[in-house]
Amino acid sequence: MSDELDRTLDADDPSGADAGSDARGQFELREHTADVAVAATADSLGEVFAAVAEGxxxxxxxxVPDTGDRFTVRVRAESLEALLFDYLDECIYERDVRGVLPVDHRATVWREGAEWAVEASARGVPLSAVTARDVKAVTYSEMDLAETEDGWRAYVVFDV
Known part of the structure; x- marks a missing residue:
């Protein structure tokens, strides 16, 4: 990946928690030694989660072709970083177990007592319909998730 890639994500919120917002999350792929990193920004937590997943x-x-059926992912964790890690790990699990490439991500994140939760959906494109590179795993290496004056930013490194 010699060129940086910017893409915009339509971050619909399945629960309506961010209703009324026309905000869009953005991500950028960055070279990272033998790995690949995704830097994302968005107005809300759900949108930044979805933007990292799009990355x-x-x-x-x-x-990505326009095929595939939507599926839902629900994850809970004790911290936001753990929630982002587990959510992205679930996307990789869906690829490996169901044989689909998750695309067109939508996510809603909220706090529930001492835990954080994400309810997300993606369209599962059959791997037979795409030429996909292998991303082995999400890592905690250099992971950053923070609220900014403009919304949220995330940085996640993936093992390739």
Whole structure:
């Protein structure tokens, strides 16, 4: 990946928690030694989660057909960083177990007591319909998730 890649994500919120917002999350793929990193920004937590997942998709595939059925992912964790890690790990699990490339990510994140939760959906494109590169795993290496004056930013490194 010699060129940096910017893409914009339509971050619909399945729960309506961010209703009324026309905000879009953005991600950028960055070279990272033998790995690949995704830097993302968005107005809300759900949008930044979805933008990082779109970056994961872009790291695996350059072109995505309009096929596939939507599926839902629900994850809970004790911290936001753990939630982002587990959510992205679930996307990789869906690829490996169901044989689909998760695309067109949508996510809603909220706090529930002492835990954080994400409910997300993606369209599962059959791997047989795409030429996909292998991303082995999400890592905690250099992971950053922070609220800014403009919304949220995330930085995640994936093992390739």
């Amino acid at each position: 994961l998709t872009a790291a695996m595939c350059d072109s």
